[in-house]
Amino acid sequence: MNLFDELKWRGLIDNVTSPEIEDEINNGELTFYIGTDPTADSLHIGHYSSLLMAKRLQQHGHHPIMLVGGATGFIGDPKATGERNMLTPEVLQANYDALHRQINALWGFDMVNNLDWTKDISIIDFLRDYGKHFNVNYMINKETVKKRLDSGISYTEFSYMILQSLDFLHLYQEKNCRMQIGGQDQWGNITSGLELIRKKCGNDVKCFGLTMPLITKADGTKFGKSETGTVWLDAKKTSPYELYQFLFNTEDDKVIEYLKKLTFLSVEQIEELERSLREEPHKRNAQKALASEVVRDLHKEEGLQAALSITQALFSGKLSELDESMRKDAIMNMEKLSAPAGLTLLDLLVDTKIAASKREGREWIKGNSIAVNGVKVTDPDTRMTQEQAYIDNDLIIRRGKKRYYCVALEG
Template identity: 40%
Template sequence: MTYKSSVLEDLAWRGLIFQTTHEELDQALLEAEQAGEGLALYCGFDPSADSLHIGNLLAIFVLANFRRHGHSPIALAGGATGLIGDPSGKSDERNLLTEETITKNLEGISAQLREILDRAMTLHPETRKAAADAGEIPVVNNADWIKPWSFIGFLRDVGKNFRVNTMLQKDSVKSRLEQREQGLSYTEFSYMLIQAYDFLHLYRETGCRLQVGGSDQWGNITAGTDLIGRMESNEKKAFGLTFPLITSASGQKLGKSEKGATYLAPERNSPYEFYQYWVNRDDADVPRFLRMFTFLPRERVDELSGLVERGENRGEAQRELAWEVTRLVHGDEGAEKAIRASRMMFGEKIEDLSDAEFQAIFADVPSTEITREQLEAGVPLFELFVLTGLTKSNGEARRLLDQGGVYVNNTRIDDSGYVVGVSDLVSANALVLRAGKKKYHVVSVS
């Protein structure tokens, strides 16, 4: 389909449009762009953890792209809906979180949303249609307007606009009802009403006319557009747009690994771990990920994609993808640290790391623990090589040194009398030995 509005044309090129509720959305966006006003839209984020994860990035990029085209996105953090749990795309009812946990989680994800969406406006100005200074993006909490409702009041004024037979046809409900053992609780069944009312509230209070979300949100989004159609004069139509749910070429859910979800907060997953997630993407995924998860000019995306398609890619495309996504989430400084950490695993000098950064880089490297008293007294290097199992004897360690294969923190050691001490620590409590080109061993201090 050909779009007239710049934002939908861009999103279509990026593969970020799955469905829209009305063809008139394109015209409404075009008119808003031509008027220089921008259309207000929103996307909801679930506060099920104190950090967003890679699975949330597509929604963030969709909001960021709208903003870069001059529109006015709102991020909604579900302080009310988070207390219930969205059944969409879930096979089981999740454990309900306490209000205290939800409040803590809201603080974390709200700060992330503001930071990332603001940073998105500074990247690649050559592909941005709007001014960089677009003001602070609103991050709202639906608990502010849902909690004042009484149960009877909500059923009377909002619930009467929904038909159960229509709700039962929504995919998020049908899929769960077909699982006879699990079923669907009334709590989860009511989620759709609250999300629909969120859209109505924002429509009334902010002029928000568009809700965006993953394709599994289609039923909830159309419930909102239907509710607005029933309760408002509908002079200005409300719209919905969904983006596809992304899996890798191997069928794995985006952001998932053997260790679980990859989070955006550096306290949960370091910039190095985040960077490595993207560096390790399969060639088959890289061209579409460059479109979806970067603001690179199309010419550069085509150039990198061409390397992949011709079989000439030697990791350049993955490294540029990883750099772009990491700098968006963690800033240039975080991305540079991640690259530097990556180089350390390929021989660059290891130095000036926090314990958290060190652990992220060398988590899978064998380790041996010694006491701080031992290190302060000094440990002969050959003894340490034997203790860690890098060599079987001092004689083998000496021969390895004569061959230029003994390293402390990736610095080659030529002195057979070298004594390892506190000054060799590269973080507060660790250093790294290396035998030959690839055999690493961590020495941690207790």
């Protein structure tokens, strides 16, 4: 299987601008770029597939450039749902610096900032040298722009396509960058960049565009900064344990897709995991492999081992074996409740509505179904004081084998 065929097998090819790209990817040494705007201080799981795509191509002799849009970040790529909030220069610079550190630490790609070649262009030069080459009828037929015509779109966001096209032109002229890769929602911007290159540099130029399918959740929504529950690549925003749990809980009908797109596991390894998923789904081997591979790739072996230690401690109830940092990670995904300090265990269960009534709570306690900080408690009159807290003023209540609650003791 050649490289292009493997990329198709992994579901990483949505569309290409020319059939020649297959031979270029299999046999050439392309300089290509992937871009993102600094609208947050970390990349998220939705970016991860694109970054791995760059890594896959790099391993086969191609040369990736990572563009972080210090200029386009001021404008905002049009969304189908409405205008973006404009960020201040200070926030954009802080985000750019954070992304620069993150990308350099994780992948070491060459990085460029489109503010460097955009900031000194005058409005007259912009309109004469670049805007003159764009037909408004062509621009309004781009998918995202078309969706916004009824609700309205500002000229600012409408002009984003021109700025991104200018990026492709600049990188072609200055770095011989001949391919842009983006999500399928970037098709219009990529083809506009190719058109600008042809108009400015001639029809014989050999440049290409490739789009990738967006990675979506089981409900069809995409991963992104604007979605709830964003999964960040920064360990300070999403801990290795949280990332592990997120991936381990992947639905059966999505896990093989994620294994293909988010890991470097071989075709044979993924096919074996697919067989295991089909024949013994209760073992969740595919989900374990997905979570382990991604966490190890992003947070190294230490991050994976920390995630596994927390997972095992919660499964076994041996919470006392975790150190302070692991304890903080362990409680992040728990349901957060609060109750006055000094209540009996029975009253605390009722006060927090963990139990619907004293009768229910007493049955759980007497039936060995309630653990406090990993230790079974069978006396309903045991006092819950701040001295018993697991970390800070938080108490961990486990009901049954899997249901955990983090109860803040107040007063």
